[in-house]
Amino acid sequence: MANIQKLDPCASPLDYYGSELRRLREANSLKQGQLGDIIFCTGSLIGQIETTKKVPTRDFSERVDAALGTDGVFSRLIGLVLRSQLPTWFQPYAEMESRAAYISTYQAQLVYGLLQTGDYARALLGVEHPGKVDEVLAGRMERQRILARENPPALWVILSEAALLQEVGGRDVMRAQLARLLDFRDDPWVQIQVLPFSVGQHTGMMGSFTLLRFDDDPDLFYMENYDHGHMTANPQLIKERSVGYARLQATALSPEDSATLIARVMEERYEEQS
Structure with missing residues (x-):
């Protein structure tokens, strides 16, 4: 049985993004590889973003919104995610x-x-x-x-x-x-x-x-x-x-x-x- 990493959406904007990506992907009955095929990336990348090991890009977010029909959720969220990657003091x-x-x-x-x-x-x-x-x-x-x-x-x-x-x-x-x-x-x-x-x-x-x-x-x-x-x-x-x-x-x-x-x-x- 696969070891599914638990996510805390309250931990950071990146964690929230990852948890929402997983939730909405699963709500559309898509596996990581299937979503990857739709937006022209690997299922591995989907998994890495869901588990906060990779930071998504704006282009990725726009493609996910289009694929999942999320009405711009990820395109709006990505600005907060990317800003959170700046040094905390900045x-x-x-x-x-x-x-x-x-x-x-x-x-x-x-x-x-x-x-x-x-x-x-x-x-x-x-x-x-x-x-x-x-x-x-x-x-x-x-x-x-x-x-x-x-x-x-x-x-x-x-x-x-x-x-x-x-x-x-x-x-x-x-x-x-x-x-x-x-x-x-x-x-x-x-x-x-x-x-x-x-x-x-x-x-x-x-x-x-x-x-x-x-x-x-x-x-x-x-x-x-x-x-x-x-x-x-x-x-x-x-x-x-x-x-x-x-x-x-x-x-x-x-x-x-x-x-x-x-x-x-x-x-x-x-x-x-x-």
Whole structure:
């Protein structure tokens, strides 16, 4: 007799997803292999997702909804599942980020997460999460969906020149990442500025930080250290950082000149190898 693993749907969003997948599959009188045949995957993968050994994807969820006639249950649930794969200390920020109407961020060393390519993000996450890169990467890519929604937040990103020069994942990965930044030149909701080394001392030298503004809630200030984040609605701190950010905007290259610099670095530093 097969040893059926018991599931606790209250343990986590992933456990709930797995238990619902098993329950609704069985309600349709389908074995794992049969459902796998319908949605073009293996029965083994179905079993691994049901027992939380694998994290489902959005494409998988959509195919399951279609196969089981679940009216979008799994397509709605997958966002919560993928967000739960982010580091626990980061999840509160990701939740607030997804609700923000306006995001302004200064990044001292790396490309902001909402603008990262999958390969760039994978290289970064492989350093801190070598055992679960796919899961954490899925959570990071899920964050980026807010830029594609009907009413996206306004996003203003100031990148230190260091973010263009710090090689992550190799030359090809960096070239693709800088090309990705250039893709936003015609996006009315995304503005990217580069803060060149030549400006000298500036108001962002204590590190990366982000300001979130909302339609109906107080503004938030966020910054993070090695393994934890700090988020506050302290009005005085937000006032000081907002002024500091305005100074960074005034000091940085214009969006047009920033795109020119990004393109030049992409060609000169990360040119394609013959």
